[in-house]
Amino acid sequence: MNDDLNQSSEIQKLQLEKLVGSKYVFPDGDYIQVKEIKMRDRVIENKAREGIAPYVTYMIGQGPGIPRQLGMFYQEFIDTYGHLFAKELNRE
Numbered sequence: 001m002n003d004d005l006n007q008s009s010e011i012q013k014l015q016l017e018k019l020v021g022s023k024y025v026f027p028d029g030d031y032i033q034v035k036e037i038k039m040r041d042r043v044i045e046n047k048a049r050e051g052i053a054p055y056v057t058y059m060i061g062q063g064p065g066i067p068r069q070l071g072m073f074y075q076e077f078i079d080t081y082g083h084l085f086a087k088e089l090n091r092e
Contacts, residue, residue, distance in 0.1 A: 016054055016074075024084040031061045032081060035069065042073060 016037045023033040040055040054074035058081075061067040072080070082089060 018088045019056075019085060022085055022088045024081075030063070031059075032084065033059045033061075034085075035059055037074065040073075 019034050020037055021034065023031055025031045035057045037054050037056050039052045041050055042053040042055075055071060056074055056077040057069060057071040058077070059067045059069055078089070082091070
């Protein structure tokens with residue numbers, strides 16, 4: 001149970017609310033926008049048990065087409081797109 005409290009504290013430190021609604025527009029007009037972040041069950045890596053982790057739902061808009069809604073766990077999202085949201089993540 002103590003692990004759950006520590007995990008919850010770590011999640012709060014991420015300041016997820018700053019990222020929700022954030023949008024990055026590329027020079028050609030394409031964009032990525034964070035729609036929402038919710039907690040989801042996830043198998044904890046290197047451990048044989050489950051936990052919870054933030055899951056990011058985001059929109060990708062390319063050209064005149066209909067935007068696509070995609071999702072991935074927070075850490076994977078940050079590893080992939082974190083550099084685009086440096087201001088929101090206080091990484092400037």
